[in-house]
Structures are given as C-alpha cells and as structure tokens.
Amino acid sequence: MSERFAVKDLITVGIFSVIMIVLIFAFGMLGYIPILMIGLPIIAALICGIPFMLFLTRVNKFGMVTLMGLILGIVMFLSGHTWIPIVVFTLCALIADIILKMGDYSSVKNSIIAHGVFILGVFGNMLPFFILRDYFLGAIAESMGNDYVNVISPFLTYECLIVLVILTFIVGCISAYVGKLVLKKHFEKAGIA
Amino acid sequence: MELGLDNQFKIDPRTKIILLVIISFMVFNEAPLYVSGILVLVPFICLFFSDYKKAAIIYIFLYVIARYIQIYLLPNTTGIVSILLVTFSYTASRMLPIFVMGYYTITSTKVSEFIASMEKSNVPKEIIIPISVIFRYIPSVYEEIKSITNAMKMRGFGFTTKSLKSPLKLIEFYMVPILISAVKTSDELSAASLTRGLSNPEKRTHLIDAEFNKWDYILLIVSIIGLGIYSYYFIGGVVLA
Amino acid sequence: MLNMDNVSFSYAEDENLADVNLNIKKGEVILLCGESGCGKTTLTRFLNGLIPNFFDGKRQGEVYLDNKAISEMPIYEISKYVGSVFQNPKTQFFNVDTTSEITFGCENLAVEKSEIETRLEKVVNDFKITHLLDKNIFKISGGEKQKIACASISAVFPEIFVLDEPSSNLDSKSSWEFEQIIKKWKSQGKTVIIAEHKLFFLKDVVDRVIFIKNGKITYDWHISEFKKLNHRDLGLRQLDLDNLTAKRTDYYSNNDDFLELKNFNFKYKKVPALDINNVKIPKNEIIAIIGKNGAGKSTFANCLCGLKRSFKGEVIFDNQRLKRKDMLKKTYMVMQDVNHQLFTESVLDEVLLSMDEENMDLAENILINLNLIHLKDKHPMALSGGEKQRVAIASAIASKKEILIFDEPTSGLDLKNMMKVSENLIHLQKLGITSFIITHDFELIMEACSHVLHFEDGKIIDNYKVDEEKLKKFFLE
Numbered sequence: 073m074s075e076r077f078a079v080k081d082l083i084t085v086g087i088f089s090v091i092m093i094v095l096i097f098a099f100g101m102l103g104y105i106p107i108l109m110i111g112l113p114i115i116a117a118l119i120c121g122i123p124f125m126l127f128l129t130r131v132n133k134f135g136m137v138t139l140m141g142l143i144l145g146i147v148m149f150l151s152g153h154t155w156i157p158i159v160v161f162t163l164c165a166l167i168a169d170i171i172l173k174m175g176d177y178s179s180v181k182n183s184i185i186a187h188g189v190f191i192l193g194v195f196g197n198m199l200p201f202f203i204l205r206d207y208f209l210g211a212i213a214e215s216m217g218n219d220y221v222n223v224i225s226p227f228l229t230y231e232c233l234i235v236l237v238i239l240t241f242i243v244g245c246i247s248a249y250v251g252k253l254v255l256k257k258h259f260e261k262a263g264i265a
Numbered sequence: 266m267e268l269g270l271d272n273q274f275k276i277d278p279r280t281k282i283i284l285l286v287i288i289s290f291m292v293f294n295e296a297p298l299y300v301s302g303i304l305v306l307v308p309f310i311c312l313f314f315s316d317y318k319k320a321a322i323i324y325i326f327l328y329v330i331a332r333y334i335q336i337y338l339l340p341n342t343t344g345i346v347s348i349l350l351v352t353f354s355y356t357a358s359r360m361l362p363i364f365v366m367g368y369y370t371i372t373s374t375k376v377s378e379f380i381a382s383m384e385k386s387n388v389p390k391e392i393i394i395p396i397s398v399i400f401r402y403i404p405s406v407y408e409e410i411k412s413i414t415n416a417m418k419m420r421g422f423g424f425t426t427k428s429l430k431s432p433l434k435l436i437e438f439y440m441v442p443i444l445i446s447a448v449k450t451s452d453e454l455s456a457a458s459l460t461r462g463l464s465n466p467e468k469r470t471h472l473i474d475a476e477f478n479k480w481d482y483i484l485l486i487v488s489i490i491g492l493g494i495y496s497y498y499f500i501g502g503v504v505l506a
Numbered sequence: 507m508l509n510m511d512n513v514s515f516s517y518a519e520d521e522n523l524a525d526v527n528l529n530i531k532k533g534e535v536i537l538l539c540g541e542s543g544c545g546k547t548t549l550t551r552f553l554n555g556l557i558p559n560f561f562d563g564k565r566q567g568e569v570y571l572d573n574k575a576i577s578e579m580p581i582y583e584i585s586k587y588v589g590s591v592f593q594n595p596k597t598q599f600f601n602v603d604t605t606s607e608i609t610f611g612c613e614n615l616a617v618e619k620s621e622i623e624t625r626l627e628k629v630v631n632d633f634k635i636t637h638l639l640d641k642n643i644f645k646i647s648g649g650e651k652q653k654i655a656c657a658s659i660s661a662v663f664p665e666i667f668v669l670d671e672p673s674s675n676l677d678s679k680s681s682w683e684f685e686q687i688i689k690k691w692k693s694q695g696k697t698v699i700i701a702e703h704k705l706f707f708l709k710d711v712v713d714r715v716i717f718i719k720n721g722k723i724t725y726d727w728h729i730s731e732f733k734k735l736n737h738r739d740l741g742l743r744q745l746d747l748d749n750l751t752a753k754r755t756d757y758y759s760n761n762d763d764f765l766e767l768k769n770f771n772f773k774y775k776k777v778p779a780l781d782i783n784n785v786k787i788p789k790n791e792i793i794a795i796i797g798k799n800g801a802g803k804s805t806f807a808n809c810l811c812g813l814k815r816s817f818k819g820e821v822i823f824d825n826q827r828l829k830r831k832d833m834l835k836k837t838y839m840v841m842q843d844v845n846h847q848l849f850t851e852s853v854l855d856e857v858l859l860s861m862d863e864e865n866m867d868l869a870e871n872i873l874i875n876l877n878l879i880h881l882k883d884k885h886p887m888a889l890s891g892g893e894k895q896r897v898a899i900a901s902a903i904a905s906k907k908e909i910l911i912f913d914e915p916t917s918g919l920d921l922k923n924m925m926k927v928s929e930n931l932i933h934l935q936k937l938g939i940t941s942f943i944i945t946h947d948f949e950l951i952m953e954a955c956s957h958v959l960h961f962e963d964g965k966i967i968d969n970y971k972v973d974e975e976k977l978k979k980f981f982l983e
Contacts, residue, residue, distance in 0.1 A: 076391070077391055078464070079394065079455055079458055079459055079463050079464045080451075080452075080455040080459075080560070082390070082391060082394040082395050082398070083394065083395070083398050083451050083454055083455045083458065084451045084455075085395045085398075086394065086395035086396070086397070086398025086399050086401075086402065086451075087398060087402055087447050087450055087451040087454075088447065088451075089395060089398075089399055090398070090399050090402040090403055090406055090447075091406070091443065091444065091447055093399070093403075094403070094406050094410075119436065122440050122444065123440070123444060123447075126444055126447075126448070130448075130451075139391060139392075139395065140395075142392070143392065143395045143396060143399070146392070146396065147396070147399060149285065149289075149367075150282075150285065150367060150370050150371060151364075151367040151368070151370075151371055152285070152360075152363045152364040152365070152366055152367020152368065152370075153363070153367070154289035154363060155285075155286055155289050156289075254437070254440075254441075257851050258441050258851055258885065258887070259444070259445070261851065261884075261885035261887075261888060262445065262885045262886075262887035262888045263885075263887075263888050264445060264448050264449075264887070375602075375603060375606070376601055376602045376603065376606065377601060377603065377605075377606035397600065397601075398600075400602055401599065401600060401601065401602055404602070404644045405596060405644075408644070409846065412841065412843065412846045413846045413847075415808070415811075415813050415839075415841075416841065416846050416847035417849075418812075418813060418834060419811060419813070419834065419837070419838050419839060419847075420847075420859065420860055420901065420905065421835075421860075421905070423834070437849070438849040441849060441887075442845050442846050442847075442848070442849070445845060445887055446843075446845060449597070450596075450597050453592065453594060453597035453598065454597050454598070454600070455560065456556050456560050456592075457590070457592055457597065457598040457599075457600070458600055459555075459556065459559060459560055459581050459582075459585075460554050460555070460556065460581070460584075460585050460588070460589070460590040461585055461590075461600070461610060461611040461614060461658070461659070461662075462581075462582040462585040462586070462611055462614035462615045462662075463582070463600070463614050464580070464581060464582050465582035465614050465615055465616065466582075467615075467616040468616060469613045469614055469616060470612070470613050470616050470617055470618060470619055470622065471613055471619065472605070472606070472609045472612075472613065472619065472622050472623065472626065473606075474619070
C-alpha cells in the first residue's frame with residue numbers, strides 16, 4: 073500500500089461515498105421534474121452536511137477529501153452523467169481539502185466552509201443541462217415567440233448559474249453547521265464521533 | 266472466453282468506460298440523426314445482446330418518441346405543453362444514450378471483473394479500493410433503508426399525518442441509523458480486509474483475466490467511426506457553413 | 507506454534523486482557539469461552555495481528571508465531587499463516603459475488619493464477635459448495651455466507667484459523683455444518699482457535715477449553731474435564747442440549763383465547779412464499795417460531811406486522827377483525843438489528859415518541875419495569891445490545907402494541923443476557939402481550955416458550971404446545 077493512505081482510509085472514503093451517492097441520487101430523482109432540476113444542487117447541499125461532517129471526524133490527512141470528490145465524480149461518470157463531474161467534483165474537493173488543511177483538520181469554521189465548497193461539485197451533474205440551454209430557448213422561441221423566452225430565459229442564464237452557485241454554497245455551509253449540531257446530538261453521545 | 270470464438274456477448278469494463286467517454290461527447294452538441302445515429306445505437310447493441318432486451322427496446326422506443334416530438338410535434342404546440350415537451354425531448358435525445366450506457370455499465374459489470382481490468386490498466390489502489398467498496402456497500406445500504414422504513418411504519422411514521430408534520434425529523438430518523446452502521450461497517454470491513462492481506466504492497470493477481478475479445482474490438486471500432494462522423498460534422502464545415 | 511507471553515491490552519481506560527500466557531500447539535482445536543466482554547475477542551485480535559496493526563491501545567507482552575514476534579510482522583504477512591472468520595457475515599465480505607470472495611485472499615497475496623484455480627477447486631470440493639459459486643452474496647443465507655467466509659480463508663492455506671463468534675447468526679443445521687468444517691481443518695492438521703458463546707456444536711471437535719474472566723485466563727481444561735462441569739454455574743451456554751428440560755410446559759392463561767390467522771398467503775415475485783389458510787394460536791403465550799432458513803418465518807413476521815403492502819390476510823382475536831392496516835397498529839417487531847428501530851437522542855424520548863400523547867409518568871413507569879430508568883437520558887446507540895432491545899420493547903409497550911414479534915433476539919448472546927431476554931418476555935406476558943419469537947436458540951425456547959409453530963416451505967407444518975421430544979428432534983438432528 074502507498075504510504076499516503078491506509079486501507080482503512082480508503083474503505084472509509086468508499087463507505088461515505090456510498091452515503092453521499094445514495095442521498096444525491098435519491099433526492100436527485102426530484103431533479104427530473106423540470107423546474108426542480110435547477111434546485112438539485114441546493115437539495116444536495118442541504119442533505120449532505122450531516123454525513124460530510126461525520127466523514128470529517130475520520131479524516132486527518134490531506135487527500136482523503138480530494139479522493140472522495142474524485143471517486144464521486146467517477147461514479148457519476150460511470151452512471152452516465154458524462155465525464156464533466158470527474159473534473160468539477162475533484163476540483164471542488166481539492167479546494168475543500170486545502171481549506172481543511174489550513175484549519176489543521178480540526179477547525180469547525182473551516183469544516184463548514186469546506187463542505188460549502190465540496191458540495192459545489194454537484195454542479196458537474198448540472199452543467200450538461202446548462203449547456204443544453206441554447207437549444208431549450210431556441211426551440212421555445214420557435215414555438216412560442218420571443219416574448220415568452222424573455223420571461224423564462226433569466227432562469228437559464230449564466231448569471232442565474234452564478235446565483236445558484238452562491239446559494240448552494242450558503243446552503244452547504246448552513247447544512248454543515250446543522251451537521252455539526254447533529255453530530256453533537258447523536259454521534260458524540262453514542263460514542264462514535 | 267477461448268480466443269473469443271464463442272458468441273457469448275461480453276465486453277471488458279475498459280471498453281465500457283471508453284464507450285461512456287465517447288458517448289458523453291454527444292451532450293455538447295445537437296446533431297441530426299444521420300450523424301449521431303451510430304453512437305445512439307451503441308448502448309442499444311450492448312443492452313440487446315446481453316439479455317437486457319426489454320431495456321434495449323424501451324430505450325429505442327423512448328428515443329424515437331423524443332426525436333419524433335422534437336421534429337414533428339414541437340413546431341405545432343404552444344404554452345406549457347410546449348415547455349414540457351421541449352424539456353423532455355431535448356433531455357431525452359441527448360442525455361438518454363449516456364444514461365442508458367451508464368445503466369448498462371453499472372448493472373452488467375461484476376465487481377471482480379471491474380477490479381481486474383482496472384488493475385491491468387494500472388489504476389492505483391487509492392481509486393480501486395474505494396470503488397470496489399461502493400459496489401459492495403450499495404446493496405447493504407439498500408437493505409438498511411428498507412429495514413428502517415419498516416421500523417418507521419411500525420411506529421406510525423408511514424404515509425401518515427404524523428410523519429408529514431415533521432419531514433425534517435424523518436430525514437434525521439433515516440440518517441442516524443444509516444450513518445451509525447456506516448461507521449461500524451467501515452471499521453469491521455477494514456479489519457476483515459486487513460486480515461486477508463489487502464494491504465500487501467505486491468501487485469495483486471487475478472482469477473479472472475481481463476482480455477479484449479472480438480466484441481470489444483467491434484464496439485470500439487464502431488463507436489470510433491461514430492465519433493469520427495460526429496466530429497467531422499461539427500469541425501468539417503457543416504456547422505461552419 | 508503460538509505463544510502468548512505476558513500479554514496485556516487496554517483499548518481505553520479499562521484493561522481488557524491482563525497477563526495472558528498461553529501456548530498453543532500445532533493441530534489443537536481450542537475453545538475460548540467466558541461472558542460477553544471478558545476479553546475473548548481481544549485475545550483473538552492478538553492472534554490475527556489486528557492488535558497492533560488495526561486497534562490502538564496500551565499493549566504489553568508479545569505473541570510469537572513460530573518464534574517470530576507477531577507485532578513485528580506486517581499484517582499481510584500474518585494473513586499467510588492466520589486466517590480469520592468474524593461474527594457478522596454482513597461486514598466481512600469485500601466482494602459482491604461468492605467466487606471472487608473465495609479467491610480474494612489469494613489475489614491479495616499475489617498467488618499465481620493457475621495456483622488460485624487449483625485452490626479454488628480444492629476448497630469447493632472440501633466444503634461441497636459448488637452450488638454456491640458465482641452467486642450474489644446478498645442473496646444467500648447466513649449459514650451459506652459463513653461457509654463462503656470459511657472457504658475464502660481456507661483458500662489461502664493458513665496453518666491457523668481464528669474464529670470470533672462465527673456461529674452467532676447460524677441456525678442449528680448450519681451450526682452442525684460448521685462443526686464439519688472445523689473437523690475438516692482438524693483432519694488436515696490445522697490449528698483452530700474459536701471464541702464462542704454457543705457451545706453445543708463444538709463438543710465433539712474441541713480438544714481444549716480456555717475460560718476467560720475479566721481479561722484473565724482462569725481455567726485451562728481438557729475437553730473431557732470440561733464436559734463434566736456445570737456450565738450454567740460458569741455463566742456458559744449449554745454444551746449438551748440433550749440435558750435441557752422445558753420450563754414452561756403449561757400455558758400461562760388457561761382460558762380458551764385464541765389468535766386466529768386467516769388467509770396468510772403471500773407471493774414474492776409470483777412464487778408463493780407464505781401459504782397458511784386458517785390457524786389458531788393460543789393468545790398471551792410466548793410462541794417459538796422454528797424452521798430452516800427460507801422456510802417463510804421472516805415473511806410470516808412481516809405479514810403479521812402489516813408490512814407487506816399487497817398482503818390480504820387477517821388476524822382475529824378478542825372478537826376483533828384486524829386487516830393489514832390494523833395489524834400495523836397492534837403489532838410490533840423487535841428486529842434482529844435493533845439499531846434500525848431506534849431514532850431519537852435519549853431512551854426517554856424513544857418511549858415518548860411512541861405515544862399518541864406524551865405522558866411522562868407512564869413513560870417512566872415503563873422504563874422502571876424494564877429496568878431502564880437509570881439510562882433514561884442516555885443515547886440509545888450508546889447502550890449494549892441487550893439494553894437496546896429493551897428500549898425497543900419499551901417503545902412497543904408505549905404504543906400499546908398487543909402482539910410482539912422478536913427476530914432472533916438472542917443471537918450472539920451469552921447465558922446472562924439470554925436469561926435477561928427470557929425475563930423480558932415473561933414480563934411482557936404478564937402485561938397481556940402475545941409474543942412470537944423467531945429463533946434458532948434451543949436454550950431460549952426451553953427457558954421461555956410454551957408453544958411452537960414449525961414452518962417449512964411457507965407452511966406451518968406443526969403447531970403444538972412445547973414438547974421436548976419434538977423440539978430435540980428438530981434441533982439435534
């Protein structure tokens with residue numbers, strides 16, 4: 073085995089990735105309802121805070137969070153979400169890892185921000201839909217006229233994407249904070265965190 | 266698998282991954298059917314020849330409907346119907362082949378096969394171990410979710426007003442047992458794997474050999490041709506014109 | 507072959523093993539026994555190298571494997587000599603299919619492909635498991651899982667086998683099959699060290715018995731000496747099930763109250779899984795549900811609890827006619843993995859959650875009766891297995907359930923905890939509750955049950971008042 077990770081670390085990454093995947097996919101189903109699709113990253117940010125914070129209690133070295141991002145990206149890829157998630161998720165996770173490292177893997181503030189950044193990786197799944205946007209608008213314009221497009225296009229612009237990213241980040245931080253509380257409420261009392 | 270002479274349809278996980286990458290390109294641009302047709306057919310071929318005949322037919326059926334809507338129905342619809350149709354047809358015509366290919370990859374690959382072929386391509390253990398754990402743990406989580414759902418039903422948290430009053434509580438009720446068992450599993454599985462030599466730095470050997478057979482080559486060639494046509498269509502001037 | 511030299515260990519504050527000296531000769535089959543938490547498991551962890559390679563703690567002394575210090579060997583090196591089987595089949599598998607699982611150890615240790623093939627063939631023949639090859643591990647029974655686990659370590663050809671409560675989740679038939687596996691190893695001259703609570707299937711295969719108490723080896727018997735002892739006095743489970751006698755040979759309430767089960771039919775994927783048309787069961791009794799794996803016991807339990815959506819059967823008692831939805835309100839199952847049914851942050855909350863209207867006095871009363879009141883502010887997940895079970899029972903009482911179903915309530919429990927379960931059942935009986943116990947535990951049936959339902963192929967093939975002869979026939983064959 074490499075010096076960097078022990079078998080236990082790799083298995084921990086695997087197990088917690090499953091929890092994230094199951095949550096993202098289970099709630100991701102909501103994303104197939106057209107309007108809710110846009111809310112998918114926010115939903116993911118909302119629910120992943122608890123498992124992420126529990127995961128962090130088992131992380132003490134640089135690279136585990138990045139690895140988890142990479143693994144999540146690969147699973148998204150294998151399940152047919154194109155290879156974009158690999159790039160996006162790994163990148164977000166790497167930044168999260170650096171933030172955690174700056175807090176020496178013990179700062180609560182850094183953990184909360186790290187989750188906000190980490191969860192932006194979900195946008196990897198979304199990007200293909202955003203790239204589709206021109207065709208959406210084109211097709212709608214054809215059948216319904218430009219007026220209508222002007223009404224709905226704000227929801228599909230890149231400005232909207234930025235707003236969405238910021239919102240997701242904020243929700244991610246809040247949910248990590250809640251996660252920290254749940255950790256106290258349940259897992260520390262139960263003696264496993 | 267003798268010399269690939271038998272006609273059993275079987276493709277290597279590496280081929281599946283390459284196919285996924287290639288098909289992923291289709292998301293980025295809309296193309297007429299005569300251009301993307303080959304790539305659309307690849308997932309169909311895979312499903313159809315490996316006993317997912319029903320899924321294969323549903324896939325093609327949905328795809329054709331999506332295309333039909335796009336070409337013939339859309340110009341004649343207005344209002345909310347139009348929006349729904351646009352979302353469905355455009356999502357389906359471009360995302361469906363990739364989703365279906367993903368579905369095929371996940372359901373048709375044995376974990377051991379996957380690991381063997383990844384190791385053959387020298388993918389590091391840091392990636393292989395977590396991914397094998399994922400395949401291994403998803404069914405457990407599924408069983409757990411079922412069992413927790415039953416437990417909640419017995420305490421009056423089924424589809425009842427009691428549970429609708431506090432949806433956040435429901436998330437907590439699921440999350441706590443699942444996470445506790447996740448922690449327990451990761452400890453016990455780590456211990457068990459260590460006693461079975463998983464930390465051995467030597468290169469692992471395999472009972473199953475990962476080898477390409479004729480199907481791998483056929484599918485790879487077909488999809489590369491598909492990609493070629495696809496790229497030529499966009500780079501070679503049709504779009505520029 | 508194995509020497510433990512003044513070994514001590516503590517995980518946190520408490521000492522788990524103290525000054526253990528033990529010499530194990532090649533070819534010996536050794537049973538480690540003692541109450542829960544006595545240090546058996548810790549001892550096995552020294553032998554397979556998980557201490558110090560996985561578990562951190564304060565360690566003293568040394569274990570020598572053929573005169574080599576185990577703590578100086580990397581764990582993958584140890585795994586060539588020592589194979590381990592653990593208690594929980596769910597968490598010891600790394601693969602999803604059985605064949606890969608069997609070869610997993612060999613692959614990790616870089617055994618040549620042709621050699622792996624030979625070994626696979628050999629263990630498959632040794633254990634007669636051809637029919638289990640290429641199966642999904644999630645689709646086979648607990649006994650079959652343990653067989654695969656044994657086969658997979660055998661394939662590495664270790665000299666020593668370390669088994670930590672391997673039979674916890676096994677029914678009696680699988681336990682006897684497990685005995686055969688150990689005999690096979692013994693005949694090959696292997697050394698076997700087995701930590702167990704359940705002893706009956708080991709009486710003809712073990713050579714030597716080590717009794718551990720509070721982390722110390724207090725006795726070291728030859729099996730012939732051990733057989734003569736009173737095992738109950740030592741806090742151990744019965745070695746010879748033939749010695750047991752039924753304690754509840756009379757019904758608790760002598761009136762003619764019955765539960766009537768009507769149309770208990772259920773199909774799973776169009777295959778009949780349960781097929782019971784009309785059956786009468788005495789009310790307010792503790793009823794054992796026995797039968798082989800796959801006989802329909804769990805399906806029956808799920809149907810009785812109203813958990814199967816398409817289930818159309820009825821339960822009639824006290825002149826009430828209960829349909830599926832009513833059963834959901836009247837019945838409750840204490841699951842084998844009780845972790846899945848505890849949700850809140852304290853024992854008291856757990857009970858309050860089950861009440862239609864929170865009633866603090868009543869809740870505390872329930873906790874007092876189940877001897878849980880001193881734990882009322884504790885997190886349910888921080889409790890021991892037996893305590894968790896009692897919390898689940900408390901929540902069932904709080905929601906006024908009248909029928910309780912226990913799924914393997916004593917798997918992996920020592921004598922003391924088994925007796926506590928039995929006490930709880932009797933307490934429930936006094937409250938007027940009818941309990942069904944799905945169990946493989948002959949000792950528990952003898953202790954607490956007064957009626958038996960015998961399942962086979964989705965049918966009840968026998969429905970009788972506790973009868974030692976019949977039960978022994980089922981459990982001892």
